[in-house]
Amino acid sequence: MGARVKFWIGGLVIVAALGWLAFVAFEESKAYYITVDEFTSRGGDTEGKRFKLAGDVVAGSIDRSRPQLEFVIASPQSSIRVRYAGRDIIPDTFREGSKALVEGTVAPDGVFEASRIEAKCASKYEAEYDGRTS
Amino acid sequence: MADFGTFSLLLALCLSLYAIIASLTGVSLGKRRVTASGERAALAATAAAILALGALLYLMLADDFATAHVANNSSRTLPLLYKISAIWGGHDGSMLLWVFFTALLSGLAIVQNRRRCRDMMPWVVVVLMVNLAFFLALNLFLSNPFNQLVRITPDGATAPFVPADGQGLNPLLQYWAMVIHPPILYLGFIGFVVPFAFTIAALVTRQQGNDWVRIVRRWTLGTWLLLGIGIILGGKWAYVVLGWGGYWGWDPVENASLVPWLVGTALLHSIIVQERRGMLKTWNVVLVTLTYLLGIFGTFLTRSGLVNSVHAFADSNLGRFFLYYMAFVLAGALLLVADRQSFLASKRRLDSMLSRESAFLFNNLVLVAAAFAVFWGTLFPALSEWLRGTKISVGPLFFDRINIPIGLLLLALTGIGPLLAWHKTSPAALRRSFRWPGVVALLALAALLAGGMRNFTVTVCLTLCAFVLATIVQEFAAGAAVRMRHRGEPPPAALARLVGRNPRRYGGYIVHLGVVIMFVGFVGNAFNREATLRLETGETGRVGAYTLRLVDFLEGRKANYAYGRTLLEVTRDDKPLCTLAPEKRIFNSGGQTTTTVGLHSTPKEDLYVVFTGIAGNACEIKAHVNPLVFWLWFGSGILVLGTLMTLIPGSRPREARS
Numbered sequence: 001m002g003a004r005v006k007f008w009i010g011g012l013v014i015v016a017a018l019g020w021l022a023f024v025a026f027e028e029s030k031a032y033y034i035t036v037d038e039f040t041s042r043g044g045d046t047e048g049k050r051f052k053l054a055g056d057v058v059a060g061s062i063d064r065s066r067p068q069l070e071f072v073i074a075s076p077q078s079s080i081r082v083r084y085a086g087r088d089i090i091p092d093t094f095r096e097g098s099k100a101l102v103e104g105t106v107a108p109d110g111v112f113e114a115s116r117i118e119a120k121c122a123s124k125y126e127a128e129y130d131g132r133t134s
Numbered sequence: 135m136a137d138f139g140t141f142s143l144l145l146a147l148c149l150s151l152y153a154i155i156a157s158l159t160g161v162s163l164g165k166r167r168v169t170a171s172g173e174r175a176a177l178a179a180t181a182a183a184i185l186a187l188g189a190l191l192y193l194m195l196a197d198d199f200a201t202a203h204v205a206n207n208s209s210r211t212l213p214l215l216y217k218i219s220a221i222w223g224g225h226d227g228s229m230l231l232w233v234f235f236t237a238l239l240s241g242l243a244i245v246q247n248r249r250r251c252r253d254m255m256p257w258v259v260v261v262l263m264v265n266l267a268f269f270l271a272l273n274l275f276l277s278n279p280f281n282q283l284v285r286i287t288p289d290g291a292t293a294p295f296v297p298a299d300g301q302g303l304n305p306l307l308q309y310w311a312m313v314i315h316p317p318i319l320y321l322g323f324i325g326f327v328v329p330f331a332f333t334i335a336a337l338v339t340r341q342q343g344n345d346w347v348r349i350v351r352r353w354t355l356g357t358w359l360l361l362g363i364g365i366i367l368g369g370k371w372a373y374v375v376l377g378w379g380g381y382w383g384w385d386p387v388e389n390a391s392l393v394p395w396l397v398g399t400a401l402l403h404s405i406i407v408q409e410r411r412g413m414l415k416t417w418n419v420v421l422v423t424l425t426y427l428l429g430i431f432g433t434f435l436t437r438s439g440l441v442n443s444v445h446a447f448a449d450s451n452l453g454r455f456f457l458y459y460m461a462f463v464l465a466g467a468l469l470l471v472a473d474r475q476s477f478l479a480s481k482r483r484l485d486s487m488l489s490r491e492s493a494f495l496f497n498n499l500v501l502v503a504a505a506f507a508v509f510w511g512t513l514f515p516a517l518s519e520w521l522r523g524t525k526i527s528v529g530p531l532f533f534d535r536i537n538i539p540i541g542l543l544l545l546a547l548t549g550i551g552p553l554l555a556w557h558k559t560s561p562a563a564l565r566r567s568f569r570w571p572g573v574v575a576l577l578a579l580a581a582l583l584a585g586g587m588r589n590f591t592v593t594v595c596l597t598l599c600a601f602v603l604a605t606i607v608q609e610f611a612a613g614a615a616v617r618m619r620h621r622g623e624p625p626p627a628a629l630a631r632l633v634g635r636n637p638r639r640y641g642g643y644i645v646h647l648g649v650v651i652m653f654v655g656f657v658g659n660a661f662n663r664e665a666t667l668r669l670e671t672g673e674t675g676r677v678g679a680y681t682l683r684l685v686d687f688l689e690g691r692k693a694n695y696a697y698g699r700t701l702l703e704v705t706r707d708d709k710p711l712c713t714l715a716p717e718k719r720i721f722n723s724g725g726q727t728t729t730t731v732g733l734h735s736t737p738k739e740d741l742y743v744v745f746t747g748i749a750g751n752a753c754e755i756k757a758h759v760n761p762l763v764f765w766l767w768f769g770s771g772i773l774v775l776g777t778l779m780t781l782i783p784g785s786r787p788r789e790a791r792s
Contacts, residue, residue, distance in 0.1 A: 003484040007492060011499050014543070018503050018536065022510075025535035026528055033515050033525035052527050064749040087664055089378040089744050089756045092306060092727050103529060116529065118385075 031103050036075040052103040053080070053112065059096045070111070073100055083107065086115045093119035136201050139189030139280040143230075146182035146237065147270040149175045150263040157256040157263075169256040173248060176259050179266060180241030187234040190221055190279055200296045203227050203279040209302035211693065219313040220303045226279035228316060232433065233273050235317070235324050236266050243328045243353070251345055257335035265327050268459050276452050305695070305721045305728045309375045315367040319391060322361025323429035326394065328353040330426035333419055334467065337474050347409050350422060351402070352781065358398040359777045365391050366770045377729030377744050379664065379758045381766070384533040389512040390435040394428035396505035400498045401425060407494050410556060415478040416471060417498070423467040427460055428505075434460070435512070486558040493551035500547065504540045508533060542594055545653055548646050549602035552609060567608075574604035592660050595653055602650050606643050613640075633779075641779030648776055651769030658739070658762030668752040677757040680741055681705045685713075687753055695719040695728075700745045700753050702732065716745040716755070737764045 031050035039046070039053055055073035062071045069084040082102050084090065094100055094117055102114035153175035160169030190203070194217050199205040207223040208216075222228040240262040248255050273279075285295035306312070329350040336346040368388065369381035382388060401421040407414050434456040471478070484491055510517075511528045519525040553567040578600030582593050610629065617628040633640040667675030669684040676682070686701040699717040703710070714732030721728070732743035739761040746754045 003486050003489075003492065006487045007484060007495055010487070010496070014496075014499060015503060018507070018540065021539060022507055022532075022536050025532045028535075029529040029531035030526050031529065033527040064747050064754065088380065088383075089729075089746060089758075091376055091378050092729050093376075095727060103527075 036073055036080055037077045038075075039080065040078040046106050048105070050103065050105055051112075052101055054099070054101050055079070057094065057096055057098050057100050062096055073102060080112050081110075082112045082114050084117060085113050086117065088116070090117050091119050095119075135189050135192050135196070135198065136280040136282060139186050139193070140274070140278060142182045142186035142189060143233070143270060143274045143278070143280075146179045146186065146233075147267060147274060149179035149182060150267040150270060153179060153263045154260050154267065157259045161256045169259075172256065172259050173244060176244055176263055177241050179263070180237040183234050183237030183266075183270070187221070187230060190227060190230055191218065193280075194218065194220055197300070199298075199300050200282050200294060201279075202281045202283045205283055205297055205300045207301065207303055209300040212300075212303055215313060216303050216308055219307070221279075222316045223303045223307055224279075226273075226277040226281070228320075229269070229273045229277045230279050231317065232320055232324065233266070233269050235320050236269055236327065239321070239324055239328060240266055243331070247332075247349065251332075251335075251341075251349075253339050254332060254335035254341055254345075257338045258331045261331035261334050262327065265331075268455075272452060272455060276455075302694070302721075305719070305726050306375060309371060311367045311371045312375070315364060315371060318360050318367065319364030322357055322359075322364045322391075323394065323432050325353060325357025325360065326398070326422075326425040326429045328357075329422045330467075333422045334470065337419065337470050337477070340474070340477050344409075347405060350418075351405050351409070354398060354401055354405070354422075354425070355777065355781055358395065358402060359774065359781075361391065361395050361398065362770070362777075363774060365395060366767075370767070373763075374731055374733070375728070377731045379662075379742060379744070379756070379760070381763070384508075384511075384530045386435060386512050389508050389533075390432040393505045393509050393512075394425050394432060396501050396508070397421060397428055398425045400501035400505075403494050403501075404498050407491055411482055411491060413480045413482050413484075413491065415480055416475070419467075419471055419478065421498075423464070427463060428509075430456070430460060488554055488559040488564065490551060490554045490556045493547055493554050497544065497547050497551060500540055500543050504537060504544075507536045507540070511536075538591060541653070541656070542591070542598060545595065545598045545602060545650070548649060549598065549605045552643070552646075553605055570608055571601050571604035575601035589660055592657050595657050599650050599653055602646065606647050606650075609643055610640070637779045637782040641776045641782070644776030644779055645773050646776075648769045648771070648773030651765050651772055653769075655762050655764070655766030655769055658760060658765070661761045662758065664756065664758045667755040667757060668749050669755060670752045673752075675755070675757070677741075678739075678759040679706050680711070680757070680759065681708075682714075682743070682755065682757060684753060684755075695721045698745065698748070700755065702743060702755070704734065704741065714741075714743050716743045718745050718747065735764055738762070740764070 029050075031052040033052040034054070036053055036055040039051060053073065055075050058072040058074050058079060062069070069090070070081060071084075072079050072081050074080075084102075085104070098119050101118040102112065103116040103118075104112060104114035107113040153172045156172030156175060157169050160166065160172060193201050193204050194208055195214075197204070197208065197210055203224055203226050204220075207220040207227065212220065220227070222231045243262065244255070244259065247258070251258070283295040283297070284292040287293050332346060332349045332353075335341070365388075368391070372378070372383070373381040401418065404414050404418055404421060408418050434453065484495070486492065511532050515525045515527040549571060553564075553571070555563060575597050579593065579597045582596055587593050587596075610632070613632045614625060614628040617623050617632055618625060621628075623631065663678050665675065665677040667677070667682065669675055669682070671684055671687060674681055674683040681704070683703045683705075684700060685703050688697075688699045688701070690697055690699075697717055697719045699715055702714045702716070704712050704714055712734050714734060715730075716732035717730035719728045719730070720726075729744055732741075732745075734741040739759055740763045742758040742760055744756045744758075746756050748754070
């Protein structure tokens with residue numbers, strides 16, 4: 001058997017193994033990436049699925065008095081209460097009024113239990129100004 | 135001065151367009167004088183772009199708040215250094231910085247090679263100037279940093295508007311690594327245009343010879359180094375300033391910089407195969423094109439909101455133009471490659487699986503697979519929305535799962551590759567070169583198992599680290615031993631001369647050493663521990679072997695922020711260790727908060743403490759114990775050092791005998 005053939009066989013084995021691995025990892029970590037509005041319009045079709053919800057952190061809703069941080073995120077029409085059960089420290093870009101992405105599942109009590117929170121990244125920070133630019 | 139800036143950009147655009155036309159005309163008419171005027175126009179375009187950046191710098195230093203970009207990103211009280219870095223603190227200015235570096239590197243490449251590579255030069259100028267003109271046009275028409283603020287008067291007309299003070303620079307960006315991170319990262323993306331330009335030129339003019347390999351290798355190496363430093367600085371910033379406990383989160387922006395770096399790493403290895411054996415020419419052209427496109431893609435991703443925002447596929451105009459341009463470049467390059475197949479065909483084939491060539495091939499396969507997986511995972515939300523209407527994202531788990539085995543495979547190849555000979559390795563040579571590294575690896579494995587290590591991934595990784603380390607030591611020792619025997623040099627002199635005679639080869643081994651050390655740092659992640667402590671003054675909490683006692687909580691106010699600071703007394707195994715003062719700051723403008731991490735770093739582990747807020751009467755403290763992080767930073771330093779060594783011009787490697 002030529003070295004080229006052997007290389008291609010070896011390469012295919014590696015690629016196939018990685019492909020399988022990618023598939024398994026994908027099934028395990030995939031999350032439906034939607035807005036809070038789209039989430040509520042799904043009705044009961046949320047059980048057992050992972051979601052990544054996008055919305056704004058409602059002013060005054062951040063509650064640190066409970067064992068785990070809780071807050072409310074909202075899209076224009078609807079909102080949902082979120083409980084943070086993750087290990088990482090919440091980024092500084094997360095604050096009242098900021099855009100946030102919360103990833104997790106719906107807990108039995110109806111609260112969205114997030115294992116990850118992302119907030120708008122600083123490199124895309126653009127200050128709003130009263131005036132317009134020409 | 136703002137008008138002067140806009141004018142400079144427009145001038146640069148006109149000059150770059152002229153350079154394209156002159157070069158093409160000169161080539162088709164065969165008139166050297168016309169192509170020479172194209173070259174000079176390209177250099178003039180560079181000068182004009184430098185003037186444009188100079189104009190924005192002037193506006194920043196002069197606190198010219200009539201200019202929107204200055205008003206949005208600077209303020210009177212901002213320290214000088216941050217006034218300069220505020221140039222790239224916002225979108226428009228960072229696009230100007232991008233244009234400035236593009237022009238600078240293009241000019242440098244032209245000046246450096248215009249005498250040596252006469253035939254290729256007109257085409258090099260064309261490619262470089264098409265690239266420059268594209269970004270100049272974007273900068274000028276879609277994101278001009280010289281735009282003036284206006285206000286709307288009650289009767290609906292517009293009038294100039296000059297605020298009393300600017301908004302200030304985002305406090306999160308007020309950190310030394312964030313001052314130099316964007317420029318270095320940009321250089322690390324942009325530099326790939328030079329190898330690409332020379333590749334296209336070599337293909338068009340059917341240029342054989344070593345000039346192409348030499349230029350591509352050196353520019354790729356330099357750019358790859360800067361990109362690597364940029365990535366590391368970004369990680370450092372995330373660790374120390376963002377304060378979420380880690381340095382890498384598989385964020386789309388991070389991934390966008392990693393993908394071209396991985397493909398660049400593949401290119402740096404496969405180009406050696408072309409240099410030594412004349413193989414893989416088509417593949418190298420593909421890799422050069424990919425690194426260039428992926429570098430552009432990195433900015434595209436961060437600028438277009440493609441992935442970060444929900445439902446924003448090619449939302450902005452900017453995004454659409456990026457897509458058109460990348461499609462144009464890719465199609466052009468592929469057509470050219472297809473047309474030059476006979477020119478690129480290699481005369482040699484792979485002889486044996488147990489050869490250096492084959493190790494390089496596997497290295498390329500695995501690196502490109504890693505790049506593809508990261509790319510695919512990052513883009514999946516956009517792709518799934520486009521194809522199926524639902525946006526599905528994958529989390530860090532996906533990237534970890536796939537990249538950990540890939541990383542281990544690469545680590546193994548790092549050790550195996552240098553042990554194999556070019557062309558073919560005889561069984562006897564194989565036994566000889568694998569003997570000692572094999573023994574060391576087995577000893578390491580035995581020591582790990584005896585020490586109670588039961589984590590499979592960690593065991594494999596550390597065993598491989600020991601193996602690679604042994605191969606590197608063996609290379610240095612064997613080379614030095616030959617010199618000692620034949621020339622009677624003492625060991626230190628033999629070692630120094632060995633490296634001095636061939637900095638490329640031994641610099642490469644130093645880079646590998648850096649990578650091994652970084653892997654030791656990665657291993658630490660398996661043993662991270664964390665605890666959330668809610669402490670009132672005087673109370674204690676524990677994380678790992680550390681006990682934290684809240685001594686005091688201070689609140690206060692500085693010129694532009696209010697702060698809450700916790701004072702923590704740390705003891706380790708009941709012995710006093712240090713006092714940490716993690717802090718939370720809330721800035722006056724916009725209410726942005728920043729974290730000051732309390733960090734006690736040792737080679738063994740980092741104690742990483744963040745004050746996250748007040749919970750009732752208590753202070754909430756998140757304490758992380760992150761083992762071995764030190765080795766990540768240390769290893770990347772070694773990697774930088776080794777890369778610099780390989781850039782030292784040395785004797786050319788000989789063509790391998792075949």
